[in-house]
Structures are given as C-alpha cells and as structure tokens.
Amino acid sequence: MNAPSPSPPCCHAEGPAASADGMERELARERTLLRRKVSVAAVLTVLVVLSSLPHMLGEGHHSFLPPWFTSPWTQLLLTTPVLFWCGRDFFSGALSAFRQHSADMNTLVAAGTGIAYLTSLFSTAFPQVLIAEGLPTDVYYETAAVILTLVLLGRLLEARARGQTSEAIRRLLQLQPPTARVLRQGEPVDVPVSMVVVGDLVQVRPGEKIPVDGDVIEGSSWVEESMLTGEPTPVAKAAGDAVIGASMNRSGSFTFRVSRVGGDTVLAQIVELVRQAQSSRTQVQRLADQVVGWFVPVVIALAIAAFVVWFLISGNAVLAMLFLVSVLVIACPCALGLATPTSIMVASGKGAENGLIFRSAEALETAGGLHTIVLDKTGTLTRGQPEVTDFERLPNGLLPAGTLLALTAALESRSEHPLAEAIVTYAQSQWKNHELPAVEGFEAVAGRGVQGSIGGQHVRVGTPRWLEELGIDSAALQPLVERLEAAACSVAAVVVDGRIEACFGVADPLKPTSAAAVAALRRLGLQVVMLSGDAQRTAEVVAAQVGIERVIAEVRPADKASMVKRLQEQGEGPVAMVGDGINDAPALAQADVGIAMGTGTDVAIAASDITLISGNLAGVPAAIELSRAAMANIRQNLFFAFAYNVAGIPIAAGLLFPLTGWLLSPMIAGAAMAFSSVSVVSNALRLRNFRPAPLPVAAS
Amino acid sequence: MTNLFAANLIHTEPLWRAIDQPMALKVLVATVGVALIAWELWWFLGRHGGGVAARESAAGVQEITITVDGGYAPSRIQMKAGRPLRLSFHRIDPSGCVAQVIFPDFHKTLDLPLEATTSLELPPTEVGIYPFHCGMNMVRGVLEVVDRSAKS
Numbered sequence: 001m002n003a004p005s006p007s008p009p010c011c012h013a014e015g016p017a018a019s020a021d022g023m024e025r026e027l028a029r030e031r032t033l034l035r036r037k038v039s040v041a042a043v044l045t046v047l048v049v050l051s052s053l054p055h056m057l058g059e060g061h062h063s064f065l066p067p068w069f070t071s072p073w074t075q076l077l078l079t080t081p082v083l084f085w086c087g088r089d090f091f092s093g094a095l096s097a098f099r100q101h102s103a104d105m106n107t108l109v110a111a112g113t114g115i116a117y118l119t120s121l122f123s124t125a126f127p128q129v130l131i132a133e134g135l136p137t138d139v140y141y142e143t144a145a146v147i148l149t150l151v152l153l154g155r156l157l158e159a160r161a162r163g164q165t166s167e168a169i170r171r172l173l174q175l176q177p178p179t180a181r182v183l184r185q186g187e188p189v190d191v192p193v194s195m196v197v198v199g200d201l202v203q204v205r206p207g208e209k210i211p212v213d214g215d216v217i218e219g220s221s222w223v224e225e226s227m228l229t230g231e232p233t234p235v236a237k238a239a240g241d242a243v244i245g246a247s248m249n250r251s252g253s254f255t256f257r258v259s260r261v262g263g264d265t266v267l268a269q270i271v272e273l274v275r276q277a278q279s280s281r282t283q284v285q286r287l288a289d290q291v292v293g294w295f296v297p298v299v300i301a302l303a304i305a306a307f308v309v310w311f312l313i314s315g316n317a318v319l320a321m322l323f324l325v326s327v328l329v330i331a332c333p334c335a336l337g338l339a340t341p342t343s344i345m346v347a348s349g350k351g352a353e354n355g356l357i358f359r360s361a362e363a364l365e366t367a368g369g370l371h372t373i374v375l376d377k378t379g380t381l382t383r384g385q386p387e388v389t390d391f392e393r394l395p396n397g398l399l400p401a402g403t404l405l406a407l408t409a410a411l412e413s414r415s416e417h418p419l420a421e422a423i424v425t426y427a428q429s430q431w432k433n434h435e436l437p438a439v440e441g442f443e444a445v446a447g448r449g450v451q452g453s454i455g456g457q458h459v460r461v462g463t464p465r466w467l468e469e470l471g472i473d474s475a476a477l478q479p480l481v482e483r484l485e486a487a488a489c490s491v492a493a494v495v496v497d498g499r500i501e502a503c504f505g506v507a508d509p510l511k512p513t514s515a516a517a518v519a520a521l522r523r524l525g526l527q528v529v530m531l532s533g534d535a536q537r538t539a540e541v542v543a544a545q546v547g548i549e550r551v552i553a554e555v556r557p558a559d560k561a562s563m564v565k566r567l568q569e570q571g572e573g574p575v576a577m578v579g580d581g582i583n584d585a586p587a588l589a590q591a592d593v594g595i596a597m598g599t600g601t602d603v604a605i606a607a608s609d610i611t612l613i614s615g616n617l618a619g620v621p622a623a624i625e626l627s628r629a630a631m632a633n634i635r636q637n638l639f640f641a642f643a644y645n646v647a648g649i650p651i652a653a654g655l656l657f658p659l660t661g662w663l664l665s666p667m668i669a670g671a672a673m674a675f676s677s678v679s680v681v682s683n684a685l686r687l688r689n690f691r692p693a694p695l696p697v698a699a700s
Numbered sequence: 701m702t703n704l705f706a707a708n709l710i711h712t713e714p715l716w717r718a719i720d721q722p723m724a725l726k727v728l729v730a731t732v733g734v735a736l737i738a739w740e741l742w743w744f745l746g747r748h749g750g751g752v753a754a755r756e757s758a759a760g761v762q763e764i765t766i767t768v769d770g771g772y773a774p775s776r777i778q779m780k781a782g783r784p785l786r787l788s789f790h791r792i793d794p795s796g797c798v799a800q801v802i803f804p805d806f807h808k809t810l811d812l813p814l815e816a817t818t819s820l821e822l823p824p825t826e827v828g829i830y831p832f833h834c835g836m837n838m839v840r841g842v843l844e845v846v847d848r849s850a851k852s
Binding site: 026027030089092093094095096097098099100101102103104105106134135159275276277278279280281288289292293294296297298300301304305307308311312313314315316333334337338341360 | 717718719720721726729730733734736737740741743744745746748769770771772773775793794795796797799802803804806807808809813814831833835836837838839840
C-alpha cells in the first residue's frame with residue numbers, strides 16, 4: 001500500500017497554540033474544583049451562621065431553632081469540613097511555605113481561621129476552664145467559616161479575572177487555523193498545520209484563514225491583516241507578495257509557498273514577544289516587590305503585638321484574640337503583588353491587538369513619560385520609495401542626455417542607497433536597450449554620493465554640499481537646487497570630469513497618515529523633531545507639510561545616534577526615536593524608547609523597544625496613549641493596594657477603638673481582604689476597553 | 701459572640717469587659733509575645749543557609765532541580781558566572797499561584813504543569829543577584845551568580 005510519505009519529522013514545528021493547551025486545561029480543572037469548594041463552603045457556612053444566630057442576637061431573643069442545632073458541637077461538625085476540606089489548600093500551602101521559611105497569603109488565612117477555630121474548640125471541649133477564669137464560653141466557628149468562604153470566593157473571582165488578563169494571547173493563539181490545504185503531488189490535501197513544512201505550496205480560497213507565513217506565487221486577493229497589524233484596511237496581495245499566517249483572505253484565491261512555520265511565524269513571534277513583555281517588570285514594580293518581601297512576616301508581628309497590647313489593656317484574652325485574627329485576615333499581600341503585573345499583562349495584550357508590540361514592561365513605562373519624539377524622515381514619514389521627479393541638464397553642459405543617463409545609471413547601479421535605486425530605475429526607463437558601461441574604481445562616500453571612472457571619464461553623482469566641499473563651481477546649479485528643494489526634492493548632481501552636467505530631483509512621497517499622526521503626537525504634548533539626511537531646505541519643506549517645526553537635516557546615517565544622544569544631553573527629557581529597524585538601529589538603541597516601523601513580516605526587531613507591525617506612524621501616538629493609560633492604571637492599583645493595607649491593618653488592630661468604639665469584625669476583615677485583590681484585577685481589566693483616540697484632521 | 705457588623709461591636713457588650721489579670725501573667729504574655737515576634741521575624745526574614753550550588757554536567761551546563769511545594773526548595777541557588785544553567789522545576793503544589801514561575805531579568809515565564817518537571821535553560825550570565833517568583837509574586841527565590849574563580 002502506498003501511503004503518502006510524511007514530511008521529515010525534523011522540520012516539523014508545533015504551532016504556538018500547542019504548549020498553552022495543557023496549562024489551559026489545568027487552570028480550567030482548578031477553577032471547577034474551586035467552584036465546587038466554594039459551593040460546599042457556602043452551604044455549610046450558612047448553616048453555621050444560622051446555628052450561631054441565637055448567641056449573636058443575645059439571650060432575650062426567642063429561638064425557633066432546636067437546641068441541638070445551636071449547640072457548639074453542631075457548629076464544630078459543620079465548620080470542620082469548611083476549614084479542612086474546602087480550605088485544605090490554605091493549610092497545606094501555609095505549612096509547605098513555613099518549611100521553606102516563607103510566608104504568604106495562605107499563612108495569613110490559615111493562621112487567622114486556625115486560631116479562631118482552635119479557640120472555639122477549646123471553649124467547646126473545656127468550657128469549665130473558661131468559666132473558672134471568669135471568661136465567656138463563646139465560640140467563633142462562624143467567624144472561621146465565613147472568613148474562609150469569603151476568601152475562597154475571592155480566590156475564585158480572582159482566578160476568573162486573571163484568566164481574562166491573558167485573553168489577548170489566547171485570542172492570538174486561536175487565530176491560527178488547525179489545517180492547511182497543501183499541494184502534494186499536485187493534489188490539494190488538508191493536513192494539520194504542525195505537518196506543514198517550509199517550501200510547501202498551500203492553496204487559500206476566498207474567506208479562508210491563511211495558515212502559515214509565505215510568499216504568493218500564483219493568484220491574487222485582498223487580505224485582512226488587522227488582527228495582527230492593527231491596520232483596518234485589507235491589503236492587496238499578488239505574486240511575489242508576502243502573506244502572514246492567521247490573516248484572513250477576502251475575495252480571491254491564491255497559492256503561496258511556505259516560508260516560515262511553527263515558532264518562526266509572525267504570529268508565534270508576536271505571542272513570544274508579548275509573553276516576554278509580560279514576564280518583565282517595571283521600575284515601579286521593584287518598590288512593590290520589596291514591600292511584598294517582608295509584608296507577611298511584619299503583619300504577623302503586628303498581629304501578635306495587637307494581641308499582647310490588648311491583653312495588657314483589657315486582660316481579656318478573647319478580645320485580644322479577635323484583634324489578632326482581624327489583623328491577620330485583613331492584610332492582603334496579593335493586592336500588592338498583583339497591582340503591576342496584571343496591568344502590564346492586559347496592556348501588552350491590548351497593544352498586540354492594535355499591532356503595537358512592547359518588548360518589555362519598562363518600554364511601556366518609559367513611553368508614557370516621553371518628552372521628545374524624533375522621527376526619521378525616510379520610511380517613517382515618507383513611503384521610503386523615492387522616485388525621480390525631475391531630470392535637468394545644465395545650460396552649459398556638454399554631454400547629451402542619453403550619455404549622462406547611461407553614466408549615472410552605471411555608477412548608481414553599484415550603490416545600495418534608496419535614492420540610487422530611484423535614479424537607476426528612472427535612467428533605465430528613459431534609456432532603454434543599452435548595456436551599462438563598466439565602472440572602475442567605484443567609491444561610495446556616506447551621506448555625500450558616489451564616484452568612479454567610466455571609459456576614462458571621472459564621474460560623480462552626489463549632493464550639492466559635497467560638490468561645495470570638493471570646491472567644484474556650482475553657481476549654475478544653484479537656481480535649480482533652490483527650485484527642487486522648495487518642492488521637497490532631494491538633489492543629486494552629475495559631475496563629469498569636474499564639470500556639473502545635470503541634476504536629478506528625487507522625491508519620496510509622504511505616507512497618507514503622517515501629518516495626522518504628527519498632529520496627534522503634538523496633541524499629546526510631545527515635542528516632535530524630524531531627522532533627515534536631506535538638505536536643510538528640502539527637509540524643512542517636508543517637515544512643514546506634516547506640521548513639524550523642529551528639523552535636524554543633513555545628518556549622515558552614522559550620526560543619527562549621536563543626534564539622539566545630543567538631544568538627551570540637552571535635557572529634552574526622555575527621547576524616543578522612530579525609524580526603521582535596520583539603518584536606524586544604533587539610534588533606536590540610543591533613544592530612551594526605540595520605536596521600529598515594522599514591515600508586517602518582521603516583528604522581532606532587536607534594537608527596538610516598541611515595534612509597530614504595520615509600519616503606520618499612527619501607531620506611535622496610539623502606543624504612547626496606551627502606555628499612559630497603563631501607567632495610570634498601575635498607579636491606581638498600587639495606591640489602592642497600599643492605601644487599603646495601610647488603612648485596614650491599624651483599624652483591624654483596634655487603633656480606632658479607644659477613640660470611636662469602632663471595632664472591625666474579623667468577618668468583615670476577611671471580606672475586605674478577599675475583595676481587595678479582586679478589585680485590583682478588575683481595575684486592570686478596565687484597560688481592555690482602551691481605544692486609541694482617532695487621529696486629528698491635520699492641517700496641511 | 702461577634703456580630704457581622706462593625707457598628708454593633710461596641711464596648712457595652714459583656715465580651716469587651718476588662719478582666720483583672722495578675723501582673724505575673726501580663727509579664728509572661730508580653731515576654732512570650734515579644735519572643736514570638738522575634739522568632740517569627742528571624743524564621744521568615746532571616747537568612748537560612750548560603751544557598752544550594754548548581755552541579756555541573758559533563759557538557760559544562762550547570763543543573764539543578766527545584767521542588768515547587770508552597771515555596772521553592774531550594775529557594776537560593778548559587779551558580780557560576782559565564783556558564784549556561786538548566787533549571788528544572790518539579791511542581792507538586794496544586795495551588796494555581798505557583799503554576800507559573802517568572803524570571804523578570806531574563807524576560808522569561810515558565811508554565812509549570814502539576815506533578816511534572818519542566819526545564820528552563822538560561823544563557824551564561826554575569827555576576828549578580830537574579831530573583832524569580834511565582835505568577836503572583838508571593839513565592840520567591842533567587843539565583844546568585846558568583847564569580848567563577850571565587851567558587852571552586
């Protein structure tokens with residue numbers, strides 16, 4: 001039997017969703033068990049509270065409950081399973097932690113409820129001892145049961161809410177379809193995505209999701225990439241274009257060759273980067289971390305101190321014990337621990353939904369406090385695809401246009417500069433069907449131009465500034481330069497044997513959203529600076545078109561980083577640099593926040609702190625807004641968590657009792673503790689509603 | 701008996717009455733209380749042992765297995781600078797809090813399935829203190845990277 005030969009296993013890669021599945025199942029199992037425990041605890045606790053009602057209401061009230069039901073032994077029977085089955089994890093966790101010399105939430109809950117339970121047990125078993133001492137024989141089973149049930153309920157709500165904080169990653173993981181239609185021996189076969197290998201040909205029909213990354217080889221379509229790049233409009237795809245796995249094909253059909261699978265796909269990289277950001281911590285979190293480290297031991301010390309002080313004041317051990325329990329169960333280290341990470345988790349996930357990838361929590365933190373933002377012109381404000389708009393021969397030039405185009409094309413074809421590419425394309429379109437002459441002694445002078453010998457003639461193509469530096473008389477060129485620069489064109493002059501023969505005007509059209517994005521940045525109160533290698537005049541014209549007042553022009557690529565450094569040294573506050581990830585890498589690394597304009601397929605740009613997957617400048621104000629919202633959220637959480645503990649613990653310790661007669665019931669303390677961490681997580685979840693403000697209409 | 705509402709808990713109730721206790725008992729309670737506080741702070745915040753050193757495999761990778769049960773055992777791990785480290789976490793604690801371990805300095809999060817051993821490889825690292833903690837930042841440990849020459 002001829003079975004289809006499977007692809008070599010070494011090339012298989014698990015989809016990003018696979019590893020998360022096991023954890024999801026475990027969390028779901030944990031939530032189910034927790035729900036069951038909360039239900040059992042709630043029923044038993046209601047019975048315990050009912051049973052203790054006659055005592056609570058006092059001797060004078062007529063009780064409709066039978067005496068056996070209100071007996072302390074019945075309460076003991078009902079409370080025991082609440083503590084030691086429903087709340088078993090608190091006690092075993094506290095014990096394990098104790099052995100490891102560590103103390104946590106479990107320690108506080110176990111100690112608080114355990115002390116109330118043991119005191120009651122003593123009172124139930126040996127009431128005569130208390131009577132002999134003149135102490136009441138009251139029991140506190142309902143206190144222990146109510147605290148434990150409320151804390152369990154709080155834990156369930158918190159587990160649910162925490163599950164929602166990582167929803168963004170889960171949604172991203174679910175984007176990838178489970179199968180791909182792969183051509184095997186010319187026939188389409190549905191195979192699991194994990195079996196797809198690089199080089200496979202995959203068919204995509206209208207309305208289907210694209211399973212992995214690749215390059216279109218046949219057919220065309222419109223593809224919706226918003227779920228990955230945040231770009232709302234569908235993108236046209238035809239032969240040669242790259243497609244991203246998990247994006248949605250709209251109307252057409254096409255076949256693509258797989259270029260990346262498994263952990264290498266854009267989707268997997270986004271998920272990995274978001275997870276990395278969620279694993280990092282902010283500066284502000286370091287403070288919370290320090291506090292959390294000694295929090296529980298200090299609370300235990302305060303609880304013991306409260307017991308001792310109240311015993312010395314009142315001589316009443318039962319009263320002192322209630323203060324001890326209240327202090328233990330009101331303190332909530334979890335609220336402190338969760339305050340920052342939950343906000344970071346939700347914010348970085350929200351960023352990914354909008355095509356904004358934050359590499360670390362610190363990037364999220366710093367971006368909110370930016371003062372100055374430096375925008376590279378080419379590729380950031382402009383499309384980065386320059387075109388020749390003018391080709392002018394000088395009146396006193398000697399060589400014909402055809403020869404000049406041939407010489408220029410020959411020289412520039414050796415250069416990798418984007419302007420050179422535009423000039424070669426133009427020259428070849430004008431001067432067809434000719435072989436390019438050979439170039440000898442080619443040299444590229446960074447930020448200036450290129451030179452070499454062609455057929456015995458020395459040819460230079462470069463900036464007017466370079467010609468001035470070389471001492472070449474460029475008076476005849478000046479009117480042309482002024483006119484072209486005023487039209488936002490870069491000028492490249494052609495010099496043959498020291499004589500200026502012609503010049504090119506090259507323009508790089510602005511991206512449609514640039515002006516609106518700059519206006520949005522200014523509205524956010526940022527100082528916007530444009531950095532450009534162009535002549536001052538050209539740069540100023542481009543800057544004026546997008547509404548930027550401050551321009552640093554004629555900056556060579558290698559000097560961009562030092563320009564950013566100078567701005568930082570001039571006290572321009574935290575400085576962000578926005579540019580492409582390759583040429584601008586040193587400047588991105590130098591800036592306090594490096595923001596890379598992605599290309600849709602390149603996500604993990606090493607030098608950047610934030611990557612805008614779509615390469616749309618509108619993502620920059622959106623990232624800053626998200627960062628500000630996240631930092632405000634973290635501040636609220638930390639304030640709440642600190643204020644809650646700072647205010648709650650003294651009240652529970654009875655500090656207000658001598659002044660006001662106020663005393664916090666341990667049960668209220670337990671409820672407050674249970675809901676403080678729930679409220680911190682719920683506040684972080686508000687960030688899920690974040691929407692970037694719409695771009696303003698830019699005045700152009 | 702306590703009431704559910706704080707406002708009702710006023711000192712007029714018999715529970716809150718003062719009881720004369722002998723001075724010797726007061727002194728005893730105060731002494732035991734202070735001793736308990738001191739012991740408890742020492743137990744939880746004091747330094748217990750210098751940490752456990754990771755053992756080195758033939759391939760030059762430092763390895764250590766950490767049991768996750770209420771805390772990390774060991775919680776203080778010593779390793780040599782400039783050599784890779786493989787940490788294996790064996791989780792037996794069912795609490796959801798410890799289902800994740802986070803290494804903030806390495807931007808790494810590791811999911812720890814229950815009753816299983818999960819490994820994480822860390823690149824060669826410079827001398828320093830690198831904390832790690834559970835998802836809720838309550839259970840904590842520390843990697844102590846020491847100078848290769850200083851430790852035999």
